[in-house]
Ligand SMILES: NC(=O)c1ccc[n+]([C@@H]2O[C@H](COP(=O)([O-])OP(=O)(O)OC[C@H]3O[C@@H](n4cnc5c(N)ncnc54)[C@H](O)[C@@H]3O)[C@@H](O)[C@H]2O)c1
C-alpha cells in the first residue's frame with residue numbers, strides 16, 4: 324500500500340522555548356505581525372513575555388484579543404481585511420485550538436482575498452496563507468501542526484472545516500509555561516481529545532509505520548504525564564503532555580481518525596455534548612472493539628498504557644487497556660459515561676444544565692484572574708465554558724428517534740478492516756431546529772455529512 328506523510332511545521336519544544344519567538348519570526352521574514360489571542364490568555368504573563376520577545380527582535384505588533392470559543396468567520400473576515408489594509412506580513416497565535424484556528428483562518432483570508440466561508444472545504448483556496456507561528460496554551464487540539472482550521476459560520480449556523488497543504492503553520496512553540504494558568508478541569512477535556520487522536524490514528528487502516536510510531540509514542544508520553552500534568556504543578560509533565568498532543572495530531576493528520584470521532588458526532592449533536600466528552604467516553608469501547616481484530620497492536624498499546632502484560636492472555640490485555648483508560652479518567656476527573664439525565668431529556672436535562680452552572684461560573688470567574696489554578700476535582704466535569712459566560716442557558720433536547728445509516732465519512736477513512744471506510748452515523752430528524760448548547764460550541768441537534776467536490780466534508784448544522 325502506498326502511504327503519504329507530510330508535516331512541514333517546525334516544532335520548537337521545551338521550557339523557555341517561548342523566548343525564541345522573536346528569532347523565529349525574523350527567520351520567517353516577518354516584520355509586522357498580528358498577535359491573535361483571547362481575553363483570558365492576553366492577560367497572562369506568558370503573553371506579555373511573547374510580546375516582549377517580538378519587540379526585542381524589532382517586530383512590530385498589532386493585536387486581536389477577542390477570540391471566543393471556536394473560531395468565527397466574522398472575526399476572520401474582519402481581521403483578514405485589516406491585515407491587508409495595514410500591511411501585516413505574519414500571524415502569531417497564542418491560545419488554544421479556538422485561537423489557533425482563528426489565526427489560521429485570518430492568514431488564509433489575508434492572502435486569498437475572499438471570505439472564510441468560501442475557503443472552507445478541502446483545498447478551496449490557491450495562495451499560500453501568511454506565515455504563521457503557533458503557541459498552544461492547551462495540550463489538546465494539535466491545531467499548531469494541523470493544516471485544518473475549524474470555523475463557525477454564525478450566519479448559516481454551520482461548523483466548517485477548511486484548509487489544505489497551503490495552510491500548515493510555519494512554526495509551533497511548545498512551552499509548558501503556557502499551561503500554568505489552565506484550570507485543571509478545563510485541561511482534562513482537550514487532553515482526552517488528544518489521547519483519542521493518538522489511539523485512533525494507531526488503529527487506522529491507512530496508517531503507516533511512521534504514523535504508528537508517532538501515535539504509540541504519543542499515547543505512551545501522554546499516559547505517563549497526564550495525571551501529573553493536570554493534578555500537580557509538574558512542569559516536565561506539562562511539557563510531555565504538550566509534545567504528546569502535538570504528535571497525536573501529526574499522526575492523525577496523516578492517518579486520519581476512526582470510530583470514536585465518527586460515532587461521537589451524532590452523540591454531540593443529540594446530547595449537546597462538548598466534543599472531548601463524546602470521543603472520550605467512547606474511547607475505552609472503541610479501543611476494545613478495534614483491538615479484537617488488530618491482534619498485533621494489542622501488546623504495544625497495552626505497554627504504552629502501562630499495563631503489566633506478563634502472563635495476560637490477549638483478551639485479558641484488551642480488557643486491561645480499556646480499564647487503564649478508565650482509571651486515567653477517574654484520576655483526572657473525566658466522566659466514564661454519559662449522564663443518564665441528559666439522555667432522558669426535558670426537565671431532567673435542564674436540571675443537568677443547572678448542575679453545571681455552579682462549576683461553570685466558578686471557572687469563568689477564576690480564569691479571569693491571571694495565574695489562577697483550580698484545585699483538582701474528581702467529580703463530573705461541567706459542560707464547557709460558554710461564549711458569553713452565562714451557564715445553563717441551554718437545555719438538552721429530548722432524544723429524537725435515531726435513524727442509523729451507513730455513511731462514508733472523512734474521519735473514518737481508515738478504521739478496522741471489516742468496517743474500512745465506513746461507519747454508522749445518524750441523522751437527526753429535527754436537525755433544522757436550532758438549539759443553544761450549554762457549551763456554546765457543540766450544540767447541534769443534528770449532524771450531517773455533505774458531499775462536496777466529490778469528497779465528504781464535515782459539515783455540522785444546528
Ligand atoms: N485545527 C485542528 O486540527 C483542530 C483539532 C481539534 C480541535 N480544533 C478546534 O479547537 C477548538 C478547541 O480548542 P481547545 O480545546 O484548545 O480549547 P479552546 O481554545 O476553545 O479554549 C477553551 C477555554 O480555555 C481557555 N484557555 C485556553 N488556554 C488557557 C490557559 N493557558 N489559561 C487559561 N485559560 C485558557 C480559553 O480562554 C477558553 O475559554 C475547537 O474550536 C475545535 O474545533 C481544531
Ligand SMILES: [Fe+2]
Pocket residue numbers: 516517519520584598602
Ligand atoms: Fe478530536
